[in-house]
Amino acid sequence: MLGFKSFVLAGLLTLGLAEDKFEYDPLSNFRPRNITGLGDFYGWVGSYYNATAELEVKVEYEYMTPKNKLCSKLKNKTTTLKYDAVLSVLERGPWNAGNNSMIFWLTLMPQTSPAYNVSDLPTDFMWNTKRKNISIPIYSNDPTPNGYWRPQKDSSWDLFNFTTTQTSSGAYNMTQSLSRNESDPFSSWQNVTMPVCNSSIVVNEHRFNTPNMVSYLTEDWDDYKDPVVSMQFDDKTANLTLDGVFTAAPFARLNTTELRPAPVLGRSNYVGFYSLKFDGILDAYHSDLLSLKESVPTWQRTVGFGNNTANIGNDQEPVEESAGSVVSGSVLTVMAVALSILTLF
Known part of the structure; x- marks a missing residue:
């Protein structure tokens, strides 16, 4: 008994x-969970910015093929793709290990009507393979290491180091070359639509990758360069640029109705340059108040606390800031x- x-x-x-x-835990960077309609995507303390992001890609060569043999559909051509985008600039939490002043990631969504609703994304949106056409071209730290909603202390290291400076206007600024000797990625792409040389054997959907180290696809390329990210943000706007090298492989066109567990890649591998630009406006509905008076980004917690009429759920019963102790x-x-x-x- x-x-x-x-x-x-x-x-x-x-x-x-x-x-x-x-x-709610005031020592964490997770927001209160009592906010109706907030969703997991906006579950962290910080600022969120909305924009239409533009991705420019230019193929330089096809792997194992002479550069002058690149087909006319790709040679000297730049493809521009547009996405709805959200830049998340967030307060660090106890689960973050490293010395960066904040964490950030950029989320790209397909332009659809009605607009894609990121509030419907699950907590594990970054690594969940079932997410639909969501790309995260850069993230400085994994928001859900090992898939846990409440990760353990120091369980996720910064993926790269950067220094934040402050301009005379109070905006925060950083520029960093992402040169690393490790294989861990700083980006997670879904398929990218690009022109193809032979549409009878491949489709225009490509498996897209932005490497942070030289691979066998780029080891003999004299023009290879490390990716560089630049970002500036304040309490109203944010802009981010990311430039680097990409590799892309188109998916094969299957002349069959046979079901396959995953798309089949074609034989081609393309290499080239990409440039991503984001010029965003603060989403006050989902953002806490960013102070520009400190040397590093600092937020007053407002979402869920009933002290900012611009916020989602401001009319709900607020959470006590000392709760959780x-x-x-x-x-x-x-x-x-x-x-x-x-x-x-």
């Missing part, structure tokens, strides 16, 4: 703690229920 009692108590307390993990009511309730049940045995 004692073993059964222990089992019941442990199970109920585990349930209570599982519920409690969504309670004591055991929550949900856990106490579960403990009481557990003890009541045990008295029956």
